Every structure is written in C-alpha cells, then in structure tokens.
Amino acid sequence: MxxxxxxxxxxxxxxxxxxxxxxxxxxxxxxxxxxxxxxxxxxxxxxxxxxxxxxxxxxxxxxxxxxxxxxxxxxxxxxxxxxxxAADRATLVGTVRVAAPSDLTRNLLLPIFDEFMAAHPGLQLQLSVADRVLDVMRDEVDVAIRYGTLADSRLVARTLANSSPICSASPDYLRRHGTPRTPQDLLRHNCITFDRGGRRHRLWRFCRDGQWTEVRVDGDRSVDDASLAREWAIAGMGVILKSEIDQRRDLDSGALVALLTEWQTEPYPLHALLPSGRFVPNRVRALVDFLAARFAVGAGS
CATH class of the missing domain: 1.10.10.10 (Winged helix-like DNA-binding domain superfamily/Winged helix DNA-binding domain)
Structure with missing residues (x-):
C-alpha cells in the first residue's frame, strides 16, 4: 500500500x-x-x-x-x-542552517554572514558555532564549514581555502621561554593542544627538504574549543599549532609570532560540506557560492 x-x-x-x-x-x-x-x-x-x-x-x-x-x-x-x-524567483527566503568552527566564525565568517544576510533580507540564519563535528546527514544542518580532509563518502566537499597550520606564540612567552628553532625544541615548551575531529591533537608533523618529522607535544592546557587555545596563546601561556587563516589578524597585529617558518605542515584545507544526494535549496547553494567568492578574493588567502 x-x-x-x-x-x-x-x-x-x-x-x-x-x-x-x-x-x-x-x-x-x-x-x-x-x-x-x-x-x-x-x-x-x-x-x-x-x-x-x-x-x-x-x-x-x-x-x-x-x-x-x-x-x-x-x-x-x-x-x-x-x-x-510565494516569492520572486530572484528572492531567497527561508532558513539556512550552518555549523562552523568557533574561532573561524569569530575572526572571519561573521562579517561575511552579515554581508550575505544584508543582501538577502528574506533569509534567516541559524548558526551553530562549535568545534565538535556535527553529523550533517542527521543533525539539522544544511552546510558545515570544516577544516581537514573529507572522510565521509556521504558528503560533498567544496574547497573554500587551501590552508596549513602554523606554530605561533606571543612575544611575551618567547621572551620568557626562548624561541623554538626546530620541531624537537617544542618538547621543551608548553604546547597548548585542542581537539581536532573529536580527539586531542598532540602529534604535530613538520616537513623540510622532503623529510617529515613528528613531535608528540605536551603542556599544562588542553581544550575542546580552539578559540580558547588561541586566547591562551595570546595571553602568553604557550605555543599553538593552528590554521593560519584563524591566526592572521593576530599575526598581522603582532599579538602572535609565527614560529618554525622554514618548516612545512600538512595541508589542512577549509571546506563547505553538503550531504551527498540530498536536495540542496537555492538559499544554501547561494550561501556556499557567496563564501567561495569571498575566499577567492582574499578572505582565506
């Protein structure tokens, strides 16, 4: 039946x-x-x-x-x-449900969201700001903004920016503890760690001249909110390894100093994740297109 x-x-x-x-x-x-x-x-x-x-x-x-x-x-x-x-075809209406990392949202995405909403007054934005990874297939999320490689075949990823994490610390911390010159020097430093993909990220990898080296760092602080790790670093509490996109304002202002700049780290691209096979409303496609355009002209480069 x-x-x-x-x-x-x-x-x-x-x-x-x-x-x-x-x-x-x-x-x-x-x-x-x-x-x-x-x-x-x-x-x-x-x-x-x-x-x-x-x-x-x-x-x-x-x-x-x-x-x-x-x-x-x-x-x-x-x-x-x-x-x-019920509306003109050029008018976007309804709710867009977005999940995004806390630090990226505060430092970069908020003005982009504001600009998008101002251009489309018929829309409502429902924003979930957290570093835990929501299940885009099951949770009430239209699009998730996330760093890292795509591991879930049920999702479609649109790359917004190619990024790699960098080490940094505050000038005050470096005056008190010295500046690490090699990845192994990090073993003598207080490294602030945070969760990545639901697990504490302590194994930091660096490459120079084609040779990779791994350092299992430690410190007296770890957190499940990457924005707090950044705030601790600015306050002089230790060294962080974090996306350059998230740190750009602090590096430009001098609040943080880039470390180990002769070493490369693993790529950590920023994606907009959408459920594969699910109907994607025009309002969601429009937001993803808007984000991609803003990153293409410099928001994430």
Missing part, C-alpha cells in the same frame, strides 16, 4: 529526531496516543516496522532509516517549492 497522508511522515521525522513518540507529539502539538496511532497506521500501510520500540527510546529499523532519509529530502523539496512559489 502507498502512504495515504504525507503529513504522517512528520511523526516519523520528529520521532527519529526526538527519540520518543512523546517528544514528537510535543513538537507537533498532538497527543502521544495520536502520534502512536499515526505511526502504527504508517507501518501498516507500508507493511514493515519503522522503529524498534523500548521503554526508554525508539530506534529506527533499516527500513525506517531509508524512509526517514527520503522523507527529510521530500519535506525540504516541498519547503523550497513553497518558498519559490
């Missing part, structure tokens, strides 16, 4: 997001009993179970996951169609 009421899929989507029928019912403004009846009707129409039920939560079955992915894409397509039908 075919699905008779497209609105029933809202119960599927919100149950998957909230983990329970009660959460879905609350979001949809209906009773838990009505939500449960809707889900049972949907399963009966399809002839398959969509959730494994327990006393604490509901977990999608493989069939439920397949239907969820298509349902989310269908609702996005409908939203985009309604928006375009």
């Amino acid at each position: 075919k699905i008779e009421n497209l609105g029933d899929l809202h119960v599927l989507v919100h149950t998957a997001r909230g983990g329970t029928l009660t959460a879905a019912a609350r979001t949809l403004g209906m009773t838990p009993a009505a939500a449960s009846a809707t889900l049972k009707r949907l399963e009966a129409q399809l002839g398959t179970r969509l959730f494994e039920r327990s006393t604490r939560a509901m977990r999608l079955t493989p069939q439920g996951q397949i239907l969820l992915d298509y349902a989310v894409r269908a609702f996005e397509l409908l939203d985009e169609g309604e928006s375009q039908a």
Whole structure:
C-alpha cells in the first residue's frame, strides 16, 4: 500500500529526531496516543516496522532509516517549492542552517554572514558555532564549514581555502621561554593542544627538504574549543599549532609570532560540506557560492 497522508511522515521525522513518540507529539502539538496511532497506521500501510520500540527510546529499523532519509529530502523539496512559489524567483527566503568552527566564525565568517544576510533580507540564519563535528546527514544542518580532509563518502566537499597550520606564540612567552628553532625544541615548551575531529591533537608533523618529522607535544592546557587555545596563546601561556587563516589578524597585529617558518605542515584545507544526494535549496547553494567568492578574493588567502 502507498502512504495515504504525507503529513504522517512528520511523526516519523520528529520521532527519529526526538527519540520518543512523546517528544514528537510535543513538537507537533498532538497527543502521544495520536502520534502512536499515526505511526502504527504508517507501518501498516507500508507493511514493515519503522522503529524498534523500548521503554526508554525508539530506534529506527533499516527500513525506517531509508524512509526517514527520503522523507527529510521530500519535506525540504516541498519547503523550497513553497518558498519559490510565494516569492520572486530572484528572492531567497527561508532558513539556512550552518555549523562552523568557533574561532573561524569569530575572526572571519561573521562579517561575511552579515554581508550575505544584508543582501538577502528574506533569509534567516541559524548558526551553530562549535568545534565538535556535527553529523550533517542527521543533525539539522544544511552546510558545515570544516577544516581537514573529507572522510565521509556521504558528503560533498567544496574547497573554500587551501590552508596549513602554523606554530605561533606571543612575544611575551618567547621572551620568557626562548624561541623554538626546530620541531624537537617544542618538547621543551608548553604546547597548548585542542581537539581536532573529536580527539586531542598532540602529534604535530613538520616537513623540510622532503623529510617529515613528528613531535608528540605536551603542556599544562588542553581544550575542546580552539578559540580558547588561541586566547591562551595570546595571553602568553604557550605555543599553538593552528590554521593560519584563524591566526592572521593576530599575526598581522603582532599579538602572535609565527614560529618554525622554514618548516612545512600538512595541508589542512577549509571546506563547505553538503550531504551527498540530498536536495540542496537555492538559499544554501547561494550561501556556499557567496563564501567561495569571498575566499577567492582574499578572505582565506
């Protein structure tokens, strides 16, 4: 049998997001009993179970996951169609949900976002600023701005800037502790580390004349917010290894001093990540194009 009421899929989507029928019912403004009846009707129409039920939560079955992915894409397509039908084709409307690193957002992206929003007053921006990596496929995110290589085949990456991390420290720290001349000198310095990809990044790699060397650094401070690592470095607390894009203002102002400049580090490109195969609304494509254009003219070079 075919699905008779497209609105029933809202119960599927919100149950998957909230983990329970009660959460879905609350979001949809209906009773838990009505939500449960809707889900049972949907399963009966399809002839398959969509959730494994327990006393604490509901977990999608493989069939439920397949239907969820298509349902989310269908609702996005409908939203985009309604928006375009109700507005001039040149007008962008709706919400753009963006996830981006904290330091990059504060130092570089905010004015770019402001400029984009000013050009498209019909849009709303929902910004998630954190260094933890959100699941673009499952979380409510249209595009994620992230450093590093693409490891998830379900995502499409558009390169915004080619970047490599550099070591730096404040002039005050270098006066008190000396300037490292080789990567091995970092073993005698207080190195501030932060999470990269959900793991503490302590293995720093450098290359000169085609030869790579690795140094496992240590220090008295680590943090899961890269912007705080940068602030500690500016305050003279230690040495950091961080994208040059994030540090450019501090390097230009003299708040931080670049170290080991004769050594190369591994490429750490900046990407805009989009879900592969999912319908991408015009407003999201427009933002990615806008970001790419701004980085191309100098924001990230």
